Amino acid sequence: MSMPAPSSSPSVESILGDVFGYAAFRGPQKAIVDHVVAGGDALVLMPTGGGKSLCYQIPAIARQNAGLGITVVVSPLIALMHDQVGALHEAGVSAAFLNSTLSGEEANAVEKRLLRGDITLLYAAPERVTTPRFLAQLDALYERGQLGLFAIDEAHCVSQWGHDFRPEYRALTVLHERFPRVPRMALTATADDLTRADIVERLQLEEARQFVSSFDRPNIRYTIVEKTDATAQLLRFIEREHTGPEGRDAGIVYCQTRKKVEDLAQTLSKAGMTALPYHAGLDSAVRQNHQDRFLREDGVVMVATIAFGMGIDKPDVRFVAHLDMPKNIEGYYQETGRAGRDGLPANAWMAYGLQDVVNQRRMIDESPAGEEFKQVMRGKLDALLTLAEATDCRRVRLLGYFGESSTPCQNCDNCLQPPAVWDGTEAARMLLSTIYRVQQHSGISFGAGHLMDILRGKPTEKVAQFGHASLSTFGIGRTLSEVQLRGVLRQLIAQGALAVNAQAFNTLQLTDLSRAVLKGEVTVLLRESVSTPADRKTSRAKASAVPPAAASLDEAGQQRFAALKAWRGEVAREHNLPAYVIFHDATLAAIAARAPQSPDDLQGISGMGAKKLDAYGEEVLRVCNAAPTPAE
Ligand code: ADP
Numbered sequence: 001m002s003m004p005a006p007s008s009s010p011s012v013e014s015i016l017g018d019v020f021g022y023a024a025f026r027g028p029q030k031a032i033v034d035h036v037v038a039g040g041d042a043l044v045l046m047p048t049g050g051g052k053s054l055c056y057q058i059p060a061i062a063r064q065n066a067g068l069g070i071t072v073v074v075s076p077l078i079a080l081m082h083d084q085v086g087a088l089h090e091a092g093v094s095a096a097f098l099n100s101t102l103s104g105e106e107a108n109a110v111e112k113r114l115l116r117g118d119i120t121l122l123y124a125a126p127e128r129v130t131t132p133r134f135l136a137q138l139d140a141l142y143e144r145g146q147l148g149l150f151a152i153d154e155a156h157c158v159s160q161w162g163h164d165f166r167p168e169y170r171a172l173t174v175l176h177e178r179f180p181r182v183p184r185m186a187l188t189a190t191a192d193d194l195t196r197a198d199i200v201e202r203l204q205l206e207e208a209r210q211f212v213s214s215f216d217r218p219n220i221r222y223t224i225v226e227k228t229d230a231t232a233q234l235l236r237f238i239e240r241e242h243t244g245p246e247g248r249d250a251g252i253v254y255c256q257t258r259k260k261v262e263d264l265a266q267t268l269s270k271a272g273m274t275a276l277p278y279h280a281g282l283d284s285a286v287r288q289n290h291q292d293r294f295l296r297e298d299g300v301v302m303v304a305t306i307a308f309g310m311g312i313d314k315p316d317v318r319f320v321a322h323l324d325m326p327k328n329i330e331g332y333y334q335e336t337g338r339a340g341r342d343g344l345p346a347n348a349w350m351a352y353g354l355q356d357v358v359n360q361r362r363m364i365d366e367s368p369a370g371e372e373f374k375q376v377m378r379g380k381l382d383a384l385l386t387l388a389e390a391t392d393c394r395r396v397r398l399l400g401y402f403g404e405s406s407t408p409c410q411n412c413d414n415c416l417q418p419p420a421v422w423d424g425t426e427a428a429r430m431l432l433s434t435i436y437r438v439q440q441h442s443g444i445s446f447g448a449g450h451l452m453d454i455l456r457g458k459p460t461e462k463v464a465q466f467g468h469a470s471l472s473t474f475g476i477g478r479t480l481s482e483v484q485l486r487g488v489l490r491q492l493i494a495q496g497a498l499a500v501n502a503q504a505f506n507t508l509q510l511t512d513l514s515r516a517v518l519k520g521e522v523t524v525l526l527r528e529s530v531s532t533p534a535d536r537k538t539s540r541a542k543a544s545a546v547p548p549a550a551a552s553l554d555e556a557g558q559q560r561f562a563a564l565k566a567w568r569g570e571v572a573r574e575h576n577l578p579a580y581v582i583f584h585d586a587t588l589a590a591i592a593a594r595a596p597q598s599p600d601d602l603q604g605i606s607g608m609g610a611k612k613l614d615a616y617g618e619e620v621l622r623v624c625n626a627a628p629t630p631a632e
């Protein structure tokens with residue numbers, strides 16, 4: 001790929017077909033590729049799974065073919081660079097990475113290849129890119145006209161409003177200042193306006209053309225359930241939706257604390273799953289090992305804090321579950337987006353409860369950040385709470401948050417099973433007036449448990465101690481269940497009609513909005529609390545016996561598919577790469593469906609590029625024809 005041959009350069013379409021084995025560009029890919037090949041700057045906002053990698057990989061190949069030199073890909077994902085480069089090698093593209101995992105000798109070898117022009121794509125961590133040594137090497141390439149493109153991946157890392165702020169990204173402005181003639185593209189799956197504006201400003205991309213895709217992920221089903229017993233709920237969810245005769249699906253479960261991660265990983269393991277913990281407190285070798293196993297083995301459930309996941313390009317993650325609520329919609333969208341990159345059905349499932357609201361509010365209040373920052377964070381949290389409490393389409397709200405309008409999706413819990421809504425205005429007034437009276441009576445505030453006891457007329461010790469049985473509201477909420485009252489409480493807090501004072505034992509206090517509710521000026525429509533979410537039927541069929549990619553194959557096809565998968569596993573182990581880097585499930589399924597007899601039969605299968613056909617074609621034919629055929 002390194003010989004300049006501008007006149008006979010293949011078109012970007014033929015690179016797509018020959019190198020990657022794909023028939024057509026997706027969505028805005030073509031426009032982006034053309035713009036960058038021609039030397040334009042670009043800001044690419046595309047959801048996870050949208051196909052960002054090709055947006056810089058194809059221009060990199062095209063520009064190298066045209067004699068314009070190498071592409072430097074700046075990425076914070078050190079742990080994944082090895083696999084990314086491995087995937088390019090499999091496709092026959094010359095690529096390398098430079099990061100702290102290489103020995104001095106290995107790094108020297110890469111630098112030599114770099115200066116020889118023997119690399120098409122070089123992946124490097126931001127802290128590496130901005131060292132004087134590396135910049136001097138880029139100078140040498142620049143002078144010879146051999147610096148073809150900068151691709152800044154995960155560009156939201158430059159912004160403190162993004163969820164993965166990396167101060168090293170700020171130093172990347174040097175690229176534009178020092179190499180003004182080299183086109184730059186920044187790519188991210190983070191869509192909110194604040195972050196986008198920040199990326200443009202921080203990376204000086206004012207002149208760059210912006211390519212904004214739809215952020216919809218139609219294959220992801222969103223479900224948010226009320227948290228009762230989170231672990232039991234999660235177990236039931238995985239059992240019901242992600243367990244089949246062939247085993248379990250791969251998934252990610254997010255929890256807030258390291259301890260919870262550890263405990264839950266143990267619980268899931270005891271329940272027979274392959275569940276691995278991942279958090280920043282683990283030794284880095286253990287973390288890397290767990291990540292490798294998640295990427296390389298089938299059916300691993302990763303139990304993790306948000307330290308896990310950025311850049312994970314495993315295509316067949318079938319579910320992402322949240323046992324604790326993220327900080328904001330960006331985080332929720334980003335984390336859930338790791339499910340279903342391959343476009344096949346996947347679940348985003350979250351259990352959410354009163355304690356989540358309280359914890360998140362407290363973390364903001366107690367953070368050392370300035371008041372202005374806290375205000376922004378509170379606003380973002382409130383948007384997520386609104387999503388969690390919503391009784392209408394989750395997707396419409398999610399996309400609405402990112403400025404996209406849409407119609408009800410028929411693929412979220414609220415669309416599939418519209419929740420019952422009840423008028424909670426009266427219950428809300430009872431609750432608020434109890435808080436008011438208790439405060440008047442005792443001069444102090446109380447927490448949720450005691451207030452509910454008063455409402456439900458329970459003669460507890462505390463009630464006796466403070467004489468709260470004498471209050472006019474004692475027992476007026478007898479007809480309401482505890483679950484209902486908790487629902488009212490949570491939703492009032494989520495809506496800002498009640499405040500939780502974290503500094504004073506999580507006591508509840510009235511807000512300006514509570515007065516409006518008390519006066520009857522506001523109607524409070526509440527989501528019917530569901531005491532046993534497990535009993536709720538989802539319209540989805542039980543997990544099928546076969547992976548979704550192979551669902552439409554006949555019996556002989558299934559046999560070929562299984563044989564191909566086993567073969568792929570061996571190749572992947574030999575190459576020390578995840579299986580999907582060799583071939584995706586979808587590619588194996590397409591091969592199995594075709595029952596190929598000759599190399600010609602393998603032409604035009606999506607994901608089968610020229611290099612792979614050459615390297616694996618014969619093996620694939622052999623494996624297909626050796627697969628047992630089902631008995632008559
Ligand atoms: P992102 O980085 O945006 O999350 P990727 O670049 O990992 O997404 O692409 C997601 C998946 O879609 C990958 O498996 C990739 O091979 C596949 N893909 C991307 N573009 C195309 C295309 N034009 N045709 C077929 N598959 C594609």
Ligand code: ZN
Binds near residue numbers: 395396414415
């Ligand atoms: Zn919906």
